[in-house]
Every structure is written in structure tokens, then in C-alpha cells.
Amino acid sequence: MFFRLLFLLPEFPWSTRDPIQYPDSWGYPGVPVSRVVVALWLGSMAAAEGERKKVIIDTDPGIDDAMAIFVALRSPELQLLGLTTTFGNVHTALATRNALHLLEAVGRTDIPVAEGSHVTIKKAAKLRIASFVHGADGLGNQDFPPPAAKPVDQSAAAFMVEQANLYPGQVTVVALGPLTNLALAIELDPSFPKKIGQIIILGGAYSINGNVNPAAEANIFGDPDAADMVFTCGADILAVGLNVTHQVVLTGSAFCNVTISEAPFLHFDTSPFVTDADREKLEQCDSKYARYLCKIMGIYFDYHKDAYFIKGVYLHDPTTVIAAVNPSLLTCTEGVVRVQTVGITKGLTIFDNTKKRYGEITAWSGMPTVKVAVTVDAPAVVDLMMQRLMTDD
Numbered sequence: 179m180f181f182r183l184l185f186l187l188p189e190f191p192w193s194t195r196d197p198i199q200y201p202d203s204w205g206y207p208g209v210p211v212s213r214v215v216v217a218l219w220l221g222s223m224a225a226a227e228g229e230r231k232k233v234i235i236d237t238d239p240g241i242d243d244a245m246a247i248f249v250a251l252r253s254p255e256l257q258l259l260g261l262t263t264t265f266g267n268v269h270t271a272l273a274t275r276n277a278l279h280l281l282e283a284v285g286r287t288d289i290p291v292a293e294g295s296h297v298t299i300k301k302a303a304k305l306r307i308a309s310f311v312h313g314a315d316g317l318g319n320q321d322f323p324p325p326a327a328k329p330v331d332q333s334a335a336a337f338m339v340e341q342a343n344l345y346p347g348q349v350t351v352v353a354l355g356p357l358t359n360l361a362l363a364i365e366l367d368p369s370f371p372k373k374i375g376q377i378i379i380l381g382g383a384y385s386i387n388g389n390v391n392p393a394a395e396a397n398i399f400g401d402p403d404a405a406d407m408v409f410t411c412g413a414d415i416l417a418v419g420l421n422v423t424h425q426v427v428l429t430g431s432a433f434c435n436v437t438i439s440e441a442p443f444l445h446f447d448t449s450p451f452v453t454d455a456d457r458e459k460l461e462q463c464d465s466k467y468a469r470y471l472c473k474i475m476g477i478y479f480d481y482h483k484d485a486y487f488i489k490g491v492y493l494h495d496p497t498t499v500i501a502a503v504n505p506s507l508l509t510c511t512e513g514v515v516r517v518q519t520v521g522i523t524k525g526l527t528i529f530d531n532t533k534k535r536y537g538e539i540t541a542w543s544g545m546p547t548v549k550v551a552v553t554v555d556a557p558a559v560v561d562l563m564m565q566r567l568m569t570d571d
């Protein structure tokens with residue numbers, strides 16, 4: 179037991195970020211490192227007692243999906259039951275190939291991959307592929323050889339329903355792409371929302387601009403009808419949207435070499451990052467996870483430089499997995515979320531903040547509530563990710 183705890187203690191020096199005063203505008207209180215360590219230790223206890231959280235990751239890999247999957251594989255708090263694939267960053271067939279490839283690259287072909295839907299819940303084909311963000315192959319244009327393994331002979335939705343029935347109330351689905359597979363699982367089994375333990379969704383922009391256009395965040399935009407079904411299905415849902423993920427940045431060298439006036443998308447002062455360059459730390463360590471990610475990350479950095487004028491990358495998908503690993507690193511609010519499914523605001527997520535009692539019945543009235551993440555201990559999330567990726571099994 180003691181040996182296991184020692185093994186799980188962070189090898190990454192926690193103190194490196196301590197002296198940095200993160201700007202108030204990030205909107206979270208500074209969390210002492212001791213709390214993080216205690217939280218980790220508690221997580222390790224749970225792991226040692228064999229109470230790992232059972233997780234299915236629904237994914238469209240994707241460079242930050244690759245980071246997120248590796249973090250999940252490296253987190254003793256989680257037991258990864260399987261990957262299910264969806265369109266989004268790439269089309270579904272390529273997402274499946276990439277999911278199999280990623281597991282092969284780190285020797286984890288014991289984990290099943292179930293292929294998901296190729297079209298939206300309304301049967302629309304995927305039109306937009308984010309090759310300008312992740313490369314034409316979704317993984318940084320590396321021309322990786324095709325994986326030897328095949329997906330299981332079961333759809334993503336059927337796999338989710340099967341696992342929820344096998345472990346009622348115990349399975350967490352971490353959804354890192356459009357929500358089609360989850361909507362199909364609900365169609366397949368109307369009791370799925372009651373049987374699934376939790377759904378953690380990477381998606382939405384709650385009273386802030388989106389990242390596809392000012393209205394919509396990419397995953398919700400990918401299938402707004404499915405998203406509206408999932409948000410109103412009554413399951414225990416935590417949504418992690420751009421409100422939170424745009425605070426969590428993996429830095430590259432000379433990140434500090436941009437000023438706020440040069441980078442209108444930055445809502446914070448970059449100078450705290452002057453001593454921190456996460457990318458270089460990853461490049462200098464020789465864990466197989468870090469080595470792999472450093473090979474594919476270049477294009478993702480280039481995209482952020484062009485699109486947001488920052489020398490760093492947003493950690494959307496890893497932050498969402500870390501919400502499953504250590505929920506105490508986020509705070510949330512709770513209310514009904516509906517999704518706009520048509521028109522120029524297609525994909526807009528509208529959160530009822532309950533600040534008004536409306537005179538009429540609205541499309542939000544009486545609908546199930548969900549949790550929406552609003553603040554995040556960003557330095558702790560980055561540190562946790564780095565610690566997991568910089569060490570080998």
C-alpha cells in the first residue's frame with residue numbers, strides 16, 4: 179500500500195509554478211499546492227482500494243484528444259472501459275483509425291474501440307473537418323501506418339448502453355466530440371440517462387463567444403440536435419465549455435513574447451508564463467507519452483498562433499478528462515441548457531441563469547438541469563496533466 183502511494187506521488191516538481199501570481203481576471207481563487215497534493219493522495223487511496231472510476235471516452239482524435247486519452251490511461255483514478263469514436267475534428271472512420279493507432283502507440287491495445295455514427299442524429303453528413311487545426315490526418319500530418327487492431331463489432335451507442343447496464347450508476351462517459359453517439363444511446367435505451375453514472379461534456383460557450391463562430395462551440399455545432407437531446411435527457415451532466423477551457427493553456431517557449439494589445443483574444447496577462455514553457459519540458463523528458471505528443475503538437479501550436487495570437491495551446495479535451503480525475507479542480511453552476519438547432523446561431527448553448535421568473539412557459543421551463551463549469555484551477559490542471567504525461571507506466 180505504502181509502496182503504491184509512493185509510486186503515485188508526483189515526480190513532477192510541483193513547486194515550479196508556485197511563485198507565479200496568476201492574474202485575478204482568470205476568476206479563480208489561488209488553490210494551495212497542499213490541497214492539490216491531498217486531492218491526489220485521496221485519488222490514489224481510491225485507486226489503491228480498487229475504486230477506480232469507470233470511464234468511456236467518446237472521441238474524435240484530434241491532437242488534444244490524444245493528450246486527453248493519454249492522461250486517462252496514466253490516471254490511476256480512472257479505469258478506461260473503452261473508446262468510442264465520432265466525427266468532429268476528423269470524419270468517423272479516421273477517428274476510429276486514430277483511436278486504435280493511439281492505443282497501439284502506447285501499448286494499450288487491451289482497451290476496446292467501438293466505432294460511432296458517421297452522420298448526425300438528423301442524418302446529415304459531416305461537412306467540416308478541422309484539418310487546419312489538427313492536420314489532414316487529425317494527428318499533426320505524421321503519416322502514421324494504419325493500426326493492426328480493429329474496432330469491436332458493436333456500435334458506440336450499443337457499447338455505451340451495454341456498459342451502463344453492466345455497471346448501473348457507475349460509468350462516466352467523457353464526451354470529447356459532437357454528442358451524436360450519446361443521443362443514439364438514449365434512443366436505443368430510454369433508461370440510459372438513469373443508468374449512466376455521469377456524462378462529462380466538452381462543449382458549449384455559456385454567454386461567451388464560440389470558437390467556430392461567435393455563436394457556437396465546435397462540438398455542439400457538430401450536432402446541435404443531438405446536443406439538445408443530451409442536455410435535456412435528465413442524466414447527471416457536467417458541461418465543460420469554453421468559459422473554462424480557454425483558461426487552461428499549455429505554454430510554448432516565449433509565450434510571454436505577446437502583449438495583450440497584440441493578442442486581443444487573450445483575457446489575461448501573459449507575463450506569468452515567462453518562466454514556464456510546458457512544451458519544452460515535454461520535449462526534454464523521455465516518457466513515451468510526451469515523446470509521441472511532441473511529434474504531433476506543432477500544427478496545433480501554429481493554429482493557436484494564427485487564430486488567437488498566443489504561443490500556447492488550449493487544453494480543451496485534457497481539462498475535461500481531468501474533470502473526471504479530480505472534480506474539485508472546477509466549480510460549477512447549475513441550470514437548464516438548451517441548444518439552438520437552426521439559423522445563424524445554430525449550436526448556441528443557452529443557459530437559464532434563473533435570475534428571472536418568466537411570465538410564460540418557456541422551452542427551458544421544467545427541463546432537467548445540468549451543471550456548467552464556470553471556474554477552473556488552471557495551473558493545477560496543467561500541472562496534473564504534465565505530471566501524468568512526463569512519466570511512464
Ligand SMILES: *[C@@H]1O[C@H](CO)[C@@H](O)[C@H](O)[C@H]1NC(C)=O
Nearest residue numbers: 384385386421511529550552
Ligand atoms: C462565461 O463567461 C462569461 C464571460 O466571463 C460570463 O459572462 C458568463 O456568465 C459565464 N457563463 C457562466 C455560465 O457562468
Ligand SMILES: *[C@@H]1O[C@H](CO)[C@@H](O)[C@H](O)[C@H]1NC(C)=O
Nearest residue numbers: 430431432433434435436489
Ligand atoms: C519576440 O519578439 C521580438 C520583437 O517582435 C522578436 O524579434 C523576437 O524574435 C521574438 N522572440 C521569439 C522567441 O519569438
Ligand SMILES: [Ca+2]
Nearest residue numbers: 240243354355
Ligand atoms: Ca475532441
